[in-house]
Amino acid sequence: MDNKTYTAGLAELRGVRDEIKPLERQLMKLKSELDKLYARRDQKIVSLGGFEKAKADRLATSAGVSVIDVVTLVPSLGPQAPASAPAEAAPTDQPTEDHTEPQTAAQPIKEPPGAPAPALGTPGQPGTVAHPQTGSDEGERQEQQLPAEDPAAEPAPAAPASPAPPEPGTVPQQERVLPSIPAGETGDRWFRAEPNLMSTRPNFVQAARQMVFLDTATGVLVWQGGQVTVDLGRAGVADILTAVYATVPADVERIYITAGDPWHQNAAGHQWLKDAVAEWLNGPLPEGWRVESSRGKDRQAGHLVHPRNPVGRWQRGDQHTEIRSVGEWFDPAGADPATVREAFVLLWKALRRHWDDVVLMGSPSQTGRDLWSRTIPSKTGAKWADGFPVMSQEIRGLLHATAGQGRTELITPPRVPEKIPGWYEADRTFAYAKHTWSSGVGVPQRVTAAAFAALSEKEQGNLLFSPSHWQVRVTIPQGWNHVGLLPAPAPGERSWHYPYEGGRTFVTWAGGAEVNLALRNPLQPWGIEILDGLVWQKGEPLKGWANKLKDAWQSLRAMSGHHGDEQQRQAARLASRAVRSILLYGIGTFAQRPRITTGSVELGADGEVPEIPDGARLTGLTDTHATWERDGGFARDPYAHPEWAAGVWSAARAALLSAGTGTKDAAGKPVKAGALHLPPGSILAFRTDAIYSSVRPDWPYQGEPGDYLLKGAMDWELGTPTTEDEFYDLQRLGRQALEAGDQ
Incomplete structure (x- = not known):
């Protein structure tokens, strides 16, 4: 040619x-x-x-x-089960790890009278409260709120929220009721640190685990010693263990599956994906192998039955191994095992610039927590050099029950038109890294409604700009015609929705970032009454850790755009996504939810189910095994800091609505981004860090953490999505259209 x-x-x-x-x-x-x-x-x-x-x-x-x-x-x-048939509990998708201590339930109390929050207004308007520290950017000031999140307390009656009118033809469900802090000395006793429990810098180096990378669809196996193609048969556990350890040394302890998802091979035969995963994990084993039962204090024995990223653990004598999904770290996007391995090499090199003792652990969450622990001050006399105290179990339980994670919402007709002029997805780049520069530290101060009312307006404003978490009575102004601003409990475990109806009043808990946003949003202030609250002193426990991760992320992003070798560019892209996962899931580990222990037992003769642990319930049943789950409550985890996780999540939810971009328009005014800066009726959905709208957002993008990147676009008339399947179809098509330049 x-x-x-x-x-x-x-x-x-x-x-x-x-x-x-x-x-x-x-x-x-x-x-x-x-x-x-x-x-x-x-x-x-x-x-x-x-x-x-x-x-x-x-x-x-x-x-x-x-x-x-x-x-x-x-x-x-259909055919109905006999009346005597036992009800089967539906499996859950919760991660599974071990915890031991039960939690103390929050006590029901009578709702206290509220204290109105000051009219903070918006910057430049009358009534604006000056920030106690220097700095003039409103977006940055909003981001100083880093409240709390995690441990689960039994929901105790608080003030009932005003229910939204049910949709026509639906059966009204009772909203979840959030817990409150008990009145008087009972509640005051919650405000303490757990005795002899501190986050301290480790005095040891993690042991490195040898790993291999396997594509179970093609049989390609890559490790430090080279690359081969192995015969995996049906890609069952026995096939993989036999083929891998006939090729690589026995000191390899981690097998990452890069493609093939062998645990889904019998998904069509099960109603729940977790049942298919459990069946695969409990499949036949080669001679001498068994499910891992113990491996040191810092490791969890047994399998993690996750629907998409399971972890299987086995042992043969003193030899231990895990089979894990690389999807825990990033979507490999069709990359071959050699490229995936190179991504892990580049990730390790980028992190080693900041941590001499970095070890990539099994998951990004474990790696993130370990790297953070190595940023705890160690110099004698430095603040927090003795460690960060862990709050009482009661406060951790309260935060678990009252502080949600990312905002997920699909907005359907009649709130939006049935036909839309276009579809646009704007996603915040490395968003959580934007909200780690200030966090609450130490034991929080309780601020009751009466205590708040006794303060001057300036003192009230200072508290609302501190790292905080508030129980509030919210009144949406009449005439409000945009999206909801504050989360409220919805029916279902840990479900949240965002009331938006003008004139509605409800009671909820919200982080300081969101309370400030509600009071000083760019459209119309909402009515806020303080019922109770937790306020922490300001600190920077996450800043150094996050800055190092941001530097690693930026260096890998630069390599992915400029390296001369295509494989290196692809590997660097994947490695940068792994850094994002380390920060994202590392923050999640601070939340320290009550963990769920899972396990499986082999069926006896005639399919008889042997005894399962006390308090456990069956979640799956195959021809050979029964799978069970048990709520383990909270352990004495020295790294449990739900106040940090909840603060980041609250600030990120607020930034979805309105945030600074660090740029100015032609008139010299700061340019803002977020849902409230798009027309009413144009917002179609929220997904954690992304906004979906029918109007193209025109926001500057500089590639910095928190910037909005246009990831999908279709500029022709479409039907508004009304189901999750329709939403994900449009998300996929929008991304394809933008990539093809067809918009």
Whole structure:
């Protein structure tokens, strides 16, 4: 082939591309319409299925679906279990680790009278309270609130929230009630540190674990000694252990699966994905192998039954091994095992610039916590050199029950039009790294409604700008026509929603960042009454750790854009995503939720289920094994700091609504970004750090943590998503359209 033929071929290829584009658009529109028809059909089946004389076969014939499809939508039309059959508990998707101590429940109290928060206004408006420290940027001041998050307290009655009117045709559900702090001395006793429990710098170096990388779809195995293709048979546990250890040394202790997801190979045979995973983990083993039962104080024995990123642990004599998913660290995006291994090498090198003793542990959360612990001050006389105190179990339980994580919300008609002019996804880059520069440290101070009311307006403002967590009565102003600002408890365990109806009043807990945002948002201040609160002294326990991770992230991002070798560029991209996971999940480990212990037992003769531990419940049953779960409560974890996790999460949720961009417009005014800076009725969804809208956001992007990056765009008319499946379809299509330049 010569240059002329090659150039002509490119021109022909562009012509094919241009023919494909309009057809893809038509296909997207047709799929959107078809999905809506499917939804109408299913709704009609459910409606008709409620008739007492309804028959599954007649409905199936009329709808053009199978009887199984009808019974799935209307279970009452299917065969019913006998009255004596035990109710089966649905498996949960919670991570599983060991904890031992039960928690103390928050006590029900009578709701106290509230103290109105000061009218902070917005910067430059009358009534604005000056920040107690220097600095003029409103976005930066909002980000100083870093309240708390984690341990679970039994929900105790607090003031009932005003319920939203139920959607037509739905059965109203009772909202979850959040706990309160007991009145008087009982509640005051919560405000203490756990005795003899501190976060201190470790005096040892983690042991490095040898690892290999395996694509179970192709059989390609890569390790320090080279690359081979192995025969994995059906890719069961026995097949993998046999093939891997026939090739690599026995001191390899970690097998990362890069592609193939072998634990899902029988997913079609199970209602729940976790059951398929449990069946795979409990499959036959080679001779001499068994499930790991013990391995030192810092390791958890047994399997972690996670639906997508499980961890299997086995041993053969003194030999121990894990099979893990590389998806814990990043989406490999089709990368081969050699490239994935190179990503881990680049990750280690980038981190070693800041930590001489860095060791990549099994998961990013473990690695993040270990690296953070090595930033604790050690110099004699330095502040917190003796360690960071862990708060009382009662306060940790309160934070667990009242401080949520990322905002997840799908906004559907009639709040938004059924047809939208476009679809745009704006995602905050490395968002949590933006909110780690100031956190609450030490034992918090309690601020009751009466104590708050007794303060001057300036003192009240100073408290609201401190790291804090507040129980508040919220009143949404009449005429409010945008999204909700503050989380409120919704039906279901740890579920949250965001009330938005003008005139509505409800009681909730919120971090200081969000309370400030509600009081000084750019549209209209909300009414806030303080009922109770926790206020910490300001510190920087996460700043040094996060700054080092940000430096590693930036260096890897630069390499991914400029390296001359494509494999190195791809590996650097994956490594930068791993750094993001280290920070993201590292922050999550501070939350220290009450952990769930999982395990499995082999069935006895005639399928008899042997005894399971006290307090456990069955979550899965196969032909050979029964899987169980047990709530282990809280352990005496020296790294339990839910106040830090909750503070970052609160600040990130507030920044989804309004945040500074570090730039100015032509008139010299600061440019702001966030949902409240887009028109009412244009917000379609929130997903942790991302906003989805029908209007294209025009916000500057400089590649810094917290900047909004346009990740998906379709600038033609579409149907508004009304289900999670429709949402994810549009998310995928929007990203493809932007990447192809077809928008």
